[in-house]
Amino acid sequence: MTRLSGYFLPTERQPPGDAEAVSHKLMVRAGLIRQVGAGLWTYLPAGWRAHQKAAQIAREELDAIGAHEMSMPVLQPAEAWKRTDRYKIEELFKLRDRKGAELVLAMTHEEALTVHVAQVVRSYRDLPLILYQIQTKERDEPRPRAGVLRTREFVMKDSYSFDRDLEGLEASYDKHAAAYDRIFDRAGLETYRVEADVGMMGGLGGHEYMAPCAAGEDEVAIGRGYAANVEVARARARPVELAPALDAPEEVSTPGQTTVAQVAGALSVAEGALLKAFPVVVEERGTVLVVVRGDHRVNEVKLGKALGAPFRSAHSEEIARSIGPPGFIGPVGADVEILLDEGVGEGSYVAGANRPETHLRGVVPGRDFAAQRADVRRVEAGDLVDGGEIRIEPAIELAHIFKLGTRYTEPLAATYLDEQGSEQLVWMGSYGIGPARVCAAAIEQYADEQGISWPRSLAPFDVELVGRGRPGTDEHALAERLYDELRSAGLDVLYDDRDAGPGEKFTDAELLGCPLRLTVGRRTLAAGEVEVQVRRGREARSAPLDGTAEAVAKLWRTLP
RNA sequence: CGGGGCGUGGCGCAGCCUGGUAGCGCGCGGCCUUUGGGUGGCCGAAGUCGCCGGUUCAAAUCCGGCCGCCCCGACCA
16 A cells, blocks of 8 residues: 555655765655665665565576575674684774674675585585575775765675585576576666676686666776676777887987876877886885886786785885886886786887986887786777777676685685595685665666656556545546556556645656556546556556556556 | 865755854745646744854854765775
């Protein structure tokens, strides 16, 4: 029974003054969420309905691959987190109970579940297993943002697979990938599965499911048959016009010209005809000079992998001491390890001379300096993958799936006995979806001037019924009757029975964004049919007065 | 953590520079009006001006400290 007159749906004409993202503004304006603190949000009834629809889609598809739902506590003893070496993570909330015992608020549940599996699983006969929950996660985010997109507390559908070996893990992983494809297809979103960085989870690799939209915090490189997070994307650089070769590097005076743009301008060459030097200090290794093409940027995730150790950019005193005057450094004659990006093609480049106010031209990698090669640059729009150009779009990370391998089962001693009776480590995967982000992404992707336009699978209600006319009138009686009939036909109906003007009701309905809006008033009686608006596109339709509910239910099933 | 900004009825904002009665729009309550795109009118309720301290006869306003929130960056399963 959802009559708007008695519902808790506080719509606002104006968005919060500090909101930027479309989904943030609209979720607040439409009465779906309210803020409690930084990164802490209450879901009001309609918002929670949408969230629950996203969660339910995930639940159904997980159940369909043989996963079993369960529930674990958020508040946990710190001990297992110490064993997996994750107690040190800054985002992990840590606290003590009255006895002084160390506890954490779980940011994910690998530890808790693996402890159980370690206790319960004895034999290869107990595997494989896929277990999941839909439950709260806590993370002390350095910067919560954009409404519900990045919060300190949020719900996650987190599932975990346990297999006897890598082959089993691959199979469980593939099941999840297929289930996730179905989930996002059902959610009505445009998404890409992309190669991803594994970050703090560790393990053998993973994929993210990304939904392109303006508010996204990540960037995705998308090409024909290719999609990857920019953090890990690899592509072939578009060629650049280089200066003619010289027999040997030649000094040119470049007073005060410390940026690629300045030097390229002064020498009338393309920025890509320069070599850009990026000095870093690598733990237990010292300074390394990373060199990329002048029009390229260093990708720190890729660089970290190439270096195989933590690093930071060098301070200017360190640069001056170990390489040359900042702004004029280059690989030629630099007495440090040099890492040359693979995007630097053969030919003759301009580079810093390691002398004040001076650059060199005619620098040929390999001839004039020796370097290790690695792919450490950020891909750029227009780079080529399989002959096709890529584009780069901002996107929301909706889900992340990981092949964890034995990253957690080893420290937590989750083992089983194989057919030969020998003890083996369990192979593990973990898989997360954020229903809140699914909802926010849907809003971001489909909102228009009037407000939200939900995919039918996520909408808090299938139909909003706008009643005109006061109690006692024929049109009011008709609206009441249709409300009952629509619900009997299996539709979720929000009935706007408020004593309010038509403009207010229509505006609120379009702000909330249910896929269909029905209007019942005097015109309905006169015309003998009910006016129906399809929210996506705001297209006007009609339904007969006889059998309205069936006609509306049928129409609903055809919607995106 | 670095940079920038904001905190004044439920929401959005002005007032602060130059100290002296706390204001506007929307919303809210009552009456009338209107009833297919936020109708119009009259009346009314509602604010410790984020908190603490200081200066002053007097502080929303000036000074100091703290807290909260937002944005950019860093960071981020």
